[in-house]
Amino acid sequence: MASNGDHQTTVKPVKPPPSPSPLRNSKFSKSNMRILVTGGAGFIGSHLVDKLMENEKNEVIVADNYFTGSKDNLRKWIGQPRFELIRHDVTEPLLVEVDQIYHLACPASPIFYKYNPVKTIKTNVIGTLNMLGLAKRVGARILLTSTSEVYGDPLVHPQPESYWGNVNPIGVRSCYDEGKRVAETLMFDYHRQHGIEIRIARIFNTYGPRMNIDDGRVVSNFIAQALRGEPLTVQKPGTQTRSFCYVSDMVDGLIRLMEGENTGPINIGNPGEFTMTELAETVKELINPGVEINMVENTPDDPRQRKPDITKAKALLGWEPKVKLRDGLPLMEEDFRLRLGVSKKK
Ligand SMILES: NC(=O)c1ccc[n+]([C@@H]2O[C@H](COP(=O)([O-])OP(=O)(O)OC[C@H]3O[C@@H](n4cnc5c(N)ncnc54)[C@H](O)[C@@H]3O)[C@@H](O)[C@H]2O)c1
Ligand SMILES: O=C(O)[C@H]1O[C@H](OP(=O)(O)OP(=O)(O)OC[C@H]2O[C@@H](n3ccc(=O)[nH]c3=O)[C@H](O)[C@@H]2O)[C@H](O)[C@@H](O)[C@@H]1O
Missing domain, CATH: 3.40.50.720 (NAD(P)-binding Rossmann-like Domain)
Known part of the structure; x- marks a missing residue:
């Protein structure tokens, strides 16, 4: 089963749009x-x-x-x-x-x-x-x-x-x-x-600059942890995927x-798909190779895999993402360094 709904891109309204105030x-x-x-x-x-x-x-x-x-x-x-x-x-x-x-x-x-x-x-x-x-x-x-x-x-x-x-x-x-x-x-x-x-x-x-440092989402957590020299907390099993x-x-x-x-x-969304373990390894490699990666308990109902099919965005909006994860992470690192007051070692 590939999908179960009609594409809803141009539904005709019953009435014309209301006139502007x-x-x-x-x-x-x-x-x-x-x-x-x-x-x-x-x-x-x-x-x-x-x-x-x-x-x-x-x-x-x-x-x-x-x-x-x-x-x-x-x-x-x-x-x-x-x-x-x-x-x-x-x-x-x-x-x-x-x-x-x-x-x-x-x-x-x-x-x-x-x-x-x-x-x-x-x-x-x-x-x-x-x-x-x-x-x-x-x-x-x-x-x-x-x-x-x-x-x-x-x-x-x-x-x-x-x-x-x-x-x-x-x-x-x-x-x-x-x-x-x-x-x-x-x-x-x-x-x-x-x-x-x-x-x-x-x-x-x-993801990107201005995310709350203690927001709790995975990219902000890993970058803040890497900059503070704390272990990166991969929630189990670590094979769950996201596309950033x-x-x-x-x-x-x-x-x-x-x-x-x-x-x-x-x-x-960006169809580039990563497991949370791969994300932790990438953050470690780019930001702090000395940091540990720890497996921790997960929360209920965590989706196991997620990746957008962006065929419609490409066809209807002429849109597709340009920034790869490896290029975006350093831009976010720079913002987090400034806000955490952690400068880059020369
Ligand atoms: N960032 C993501 O990965 C992501 C993914 C899917 C959907 N979204 C959606 O995009 C939107 C923005 O997400 P974000 O990542 O910037 O989150 P965010 O938490 O940084 O921003 C949400 C904003 O909404 C404000 N807000 C919350 N409740 C409000 C209320 N009752 N009245 C007025 N303001 C209220 C918050 O103060 C905050 O400024 C949200 O609707 C979210 O569901 C985000
Ligand atoms: O994109 C979306 O549609 C949704 O994605 C996120 O929800 P979620 O994917 O669960 O976001 P995170 O909390 O960043 O978790 C992502 C994965 O990282 C894992 N994780 C999280 C935090 C952490 O420290 N370590 C870790 O391994 C989680 O278990 C999960 O598997 C957003 O927070 C939602 O607002 C948004 O609507």
Whole structure:
């Protein structure tokens, strides 16, 4: 069985898109586009904001509750007339007049999304409902950052968008993966019922500068451990795989999806697949050959293999990742060295 769903790239809405709110035209400056980024103080969000702000025709509003994000990630834009930062929790309604919404708000690292699972579900479900309600009121196009976790512990490899997944509905990861599945459902229901213009990206493991140092995700853990001279903690069995995408490639893919004509869902990720033991060995070789690698206990429901099929992203967005893991890791190392105050031995 290769997959079990129809490709949902150009679903026809029942109604035409709602007409834009007249307030949307009152911009702070002579910009063409006012863009809301929820979760814009986080890792991917802040890189997306950097890219959007490079275009002088854009105004950007970030709404974030700073649960896992930080104002520090946006410090170069604070005070810039085309930029606004709002402390806001997406589980509450938000009234702003915008043309596009990149909806990223949601803790992404398993240790953070499992910390308060009920809040994670609320963020995915009520937060997405609120942003869809906003999109409907102002006639904005909305992009959801969904996840490869909608495929759960996949029985199809690599994962095409047509695969419906293998998800435990009552497990400790369900607040996140089932939450994102409901968020995708809401997106398509608003699209079909109200004509909202939607885009869904299924993001696969992304890494790069500005990840929280104690974020708990594997690449940030291994780099921080290597720089601190601590053993790299490979969770058992170590043969589980992930495919790692550098953040600049991810941002490029998200913007292409938003600007293109396809609703998605579209996988955005780097198909280069590594076991966690291979990743630990690569980090050790590149950053600190003296460091040990320790096997430690894993957490429940950890997916055993993950690799995106990016045929659709290539064909429909003209997108494919450019940065290889061995080139991306040193860029992240540089950022972590600065933040940890560990200089490179000459
Ligand atoms: N990084 C990845 O590998 C990856 C993979 C798949 C999907 N994603 C998705 O991409 C998005 C961004 O991920 P990231 O890696 O940048 O994570 P992150 O934790 O760095 O960023 C998430 C941001 O959302 C904010 N946030 C969380 N709950 C909120 C709420 N209720 N209201 C307002 N803001 C809230 C956080 O403070 C943070 O700034 C998430 O939706 C995540 O599910 C990321
Ligand atoms: O890309 C995705 O779709 C999802 O991927 C990640 O979830 P996960 O792959 O479990 O991320 P990590 O916590 O980085 O774990 C990756 C692998 O590394 C292993 N790991 C983690 C941490 C560590 O110190 N050592 C270690 O071996 C884990 O057991 C797991 O097999 C993200 O954190 C989710 O937000 C995202 O939605």
